[in-house]
Amino acid sequence: MMLDPFSLSISTVADTLNSNIDCGLNEREIKLRLKTYGKNEIAANQTKSRWKILFDQFKDPIIFILAIAAGLTFLFNEDLPETIAIITVILITITIGFIMELQGIRSLEALRKMGFIESTVLRDGKIKTIKASLLVPGDVLLIEAGDVVSADARLITAENLMVKEASLTGESRAVEKRVNSLPVNTVLSDRKNMVFKGTTVEQGSAKAIVVATGTNTELGKIQKMGGDVEEQRTPLEKKLNALSKWLIWLTLIFGILIVFTGYLRGLDMLLIIETAVALAVAAIPEGLPVVATIALARGMLKLSKRQVIIKKMEGVETLGATNIICTDKTGTLTEDKMQVHTLVFEDEILKEIQNNSPTQLDDVKHSQAFCALMMTSILCNNVVLNTEQLKGDSIEIALVQFAEKLHFDLNKIKENNPEKTEIPFNTSSKLMATLNKNDDGFTVYAKGAFESIVNYCDTILNDEKPQEFKNKREWLSHVSDMASQGLRVLAFAYKHQETEPKKDDLLSHLTFIGVIGFLDPAREDVKSTINVYKEAGIKVVMMTGDHPGTAKKIAEEIGLLPKNAASNCIIHGNELQFEGQASPTAHKNLLDASVFARVTPEQKLKLVTFYQENENVVGMFGDGINDIPALRKADIGIAMGIRGTQAAREAADIILKNDKFTTMELAISQGRAVFDHIRQFVVYLLSCNLAEVVSVGLAALLNLPAPLLPLQILFLNLVTDIFPALALGMGKGEVDIMKRPPRKANEPIMGRKRWASTIIYGLSITVAVVGITAYAYFSLQLSSVIINNMAFYTLVLAQLFNVFNMAESKVSFFNNEVIKNPWVWSAIALSLIITVSAYYISPISEALFLTKLTLEQIGWVVIFALGSLALSQIIKRLGGTF
Ligand code: ATP
Helix, strand or coil, X not given: CCCCHHHCCHHHHHHXXXXXXXXXXXXXXXXXXXXXXXXXXXXXXCCCCHHHHHHHHCCCHHHHHHHHHHHHHHHHHCCHHHHHHHHHHHHHHHHHHHHHHHXXXXXXXXXXXXXXXXXXXXXXXXXXEEEHHHCCCCCXXXXXXXXXXXXXXXXXXXXXXXXXXXXXHCCXXXXXXXXXXXXXXCCHHHCCCEECCCCEEEEEEEEEEEEECHHXXXXXXXXXXXXXXXXXXXXXXXXXXXXXXXXXXXXXXXXXXXHHHHHHCCCXXXXXXXXXXXXXXXXXXXXXXXXXXXXXXXXXXXXXXXXXXXXXXXXXXXXXXXXXXXXXXXXXXXXXXCXXXXXXXXXXXXXXXXXXXXXXXXXXXXCHHHHHHHHHHHHCCCCECCCCCCECCHHHHHHHHHXXXXXXXXXXXHHHCCEEEEECCXXXXXXXXXXXXXXXXXXXXXXXXXXXXXXXXXXXXXXXXXXXXXXXXXXXXXXHHHHHCCCEEEEEEEEEECCCCCHHHCCCCEEEEEEEEEECCECCCHHHHHHHHHHCCXXXXXXXXXXXXXXXXXXXXXXXXXXXXXXXXXXXXXXXXXXXXXXXXXXXXXXXXXXXXXXXXXXXXXXXXXXXXXXXXXXXXXXXXXXXXXXXXXXXXXXXXXXXXHHHXXXXXXXXXXXXXXXXXXXXXXXXXXXXXXXXXXXXXXXXXXXXXXXXXXXXXXXXXXXXXXXXXXXXXXXXXXXXXXXXXXXXXXXXCCCCCCCCCCCCCCCHHHHHHHHHHHHHHHHHHHHHHHHHHHHCCCCHHHHHHHHHHHHHHHHHHHHHHHCCCCCCCCCCCCCCCHHHHHHHHHHHHHHHHHHHCHHHHHHCCCCCCCHHXXXXXXXXXXXXXXXXXXXXXXXXXX
């Protein structure tokens, strides 16, 4: 590792690192360095170790309860086989938990490996894009606005470079960077000639040489000091854990009650303890949190195959509740393939330039206004020329292409007019300007939104000379006309003087040149997606920095507004008021509006907050540095994989790899399906457990013969319940999933209706189990072992059939998501095979006290089990539950 690179000259740094600042490292050297220094990753990105996963399984309260059960069985019963059986169950529980958690973590690792953080480097003299994890010391890094810096590096060149280092220094304002060397004792926050891993480039561009990677970076050191990052649980996992804990307490109280009443009634202590243990085991839904985690992780993996990367597991859960989607316009709702369409300067309006031949410009080609327009287009422009594919802002690319079409020699013009300084484009000021030096002095070239530019202009170029700018209103109406055709409009201005103007004075006294309208058609597929959202109760809100006219036209084309909508449907940034909250009507208008134009990034953030305060769950599209606060604030931040800046992708919760607005629809429907499934198996597992608790409790209270044994119940919970629950999580989702409103954000997993369903299904199963016990005892007069076995098998079958109760009550029993789910059928088959095998494997059958049943007895088991399904279905359909 290099010591104090900020105090050394660039050449010394490069020499020490054995690198070349003009062509970077070569492949052979990179391989060697990767071996020496390791990958450019830090601890927080590394996943939980296998040992820790295993160790964590022992922390589960269920394991404690089982251990106590094993101890009690041994102490009171001196029954070694049963104690061993319970210990085996503990081991099985731990193994299942371990395997399932490992599977969840593997899915997350697979997602991480897709590596969406990339870096641009100079290697072997060529510009390459590589995974950031493969950076090595000595690499020459190229960075630009919107990038997240991937390693610590010493700057070689820097142009207008401003970097936000809040993650490192806590300073929220961007810091200006320079290349000159600094004294050895310079503190971290003052090391202006360095860029650090994890910081964000807000403006400008730079070339830098990597001096530290991975844990050797400043960020790595901080994280090492902080120790292991505490593992975060999703809100859903927390809710489920809370539910499990609640059930455990309930069971303990119930258990103590049974022991106490049993003791008072003078029952055999052994029997009492046995019942209490059985009850404790019956009440706890062992598989619940794990099955939920698996469902979420599977949802994530499934979406990743369809180009949607979900970075945090809770994202899947939030998606299902999203009811407002805020989106920008350019590139998300439109194609972002700009073309120059209309030129307006002096008295000339030249329309549909792209469709006609450039010869239509012959008459005006030599006018001063047209030349000034073209010079501004070429010089006030940051597109990188001479590359295979033009890189940069699409509006600027359109200007370059237009100039090339008219045979302007762009390189020569740039060479003869070197740029001295630049006011970069920013979404708040909505303009950009450059100061260029030429033979006879200095020229300022400016372009931007009409309202922004016109404020600085007091003259207009007319009849080959600047004249007083009197007809601003007339121009405003030209611009509105163009915008109402859906064109994106840019205004142009300049000023020339012999002496160099001061940086603060660049924009004063400009001469207006004219405007250019760009065509950016709406995306074809957006309209149908917006209709799907409408049906799904999700409101789409367009928040654009563009002109209200352009916004309105595009909104009409994609069906966000009706055709020829009144212009007051659109809220202008100037009209937005949040502080001291406006009148109730204004409040309502704000909630009802679906198009906001000329809004700044700060206003976008305020709008997101406003929606959230009014109990909405907000998804937000964003791609620029300025969108980051709103992306973070939104419940779901969404960034585009191709077009979005790295910083936006870092801040977002979801990345759409294919940049398509329409893919969000898939993500939302998947999010809804996953939540539905989680609810289904919570109801399923709880109703099964309820059946067990009530059956055991009733048997104890009514002094019934042959109650269910603890090991039988454990077998049920671990073998027969888990597979159908997992299978429910594999379902496709109901067909009408996008035809119903989103669930409310604060809606609990289990509402009143679902508790009612759980009780109905649980009691139906209990009726069957208690029913067969009573029938076998009173009517068939069978032995207690046979009665116990018949009750046990009835419980197994009734619980398996219970899975079919999980479909919604409004769909047909024979045609629904659950019955059509092949995983459910496989799970039932698997559970049955395991149950039958248990009978044939003698140690298991002995531990479970299984004995041979006659065909008639099996027939009764099937009838009673089917009866429980029929009973639940009748009550459910009559009562309209779930
Ligand atoms: P959105 O992407 O949110 O739909 P937008 O891209 O139209 O909106 P901004 O990027 O904030 O919004 O642009 C606002 C205005 O700034 C544009 O309408 C245009 O007039 C002007 N503008 C856009 N890009 C540039 C640029 N590269 N240089 C100068 N002005 C620009």
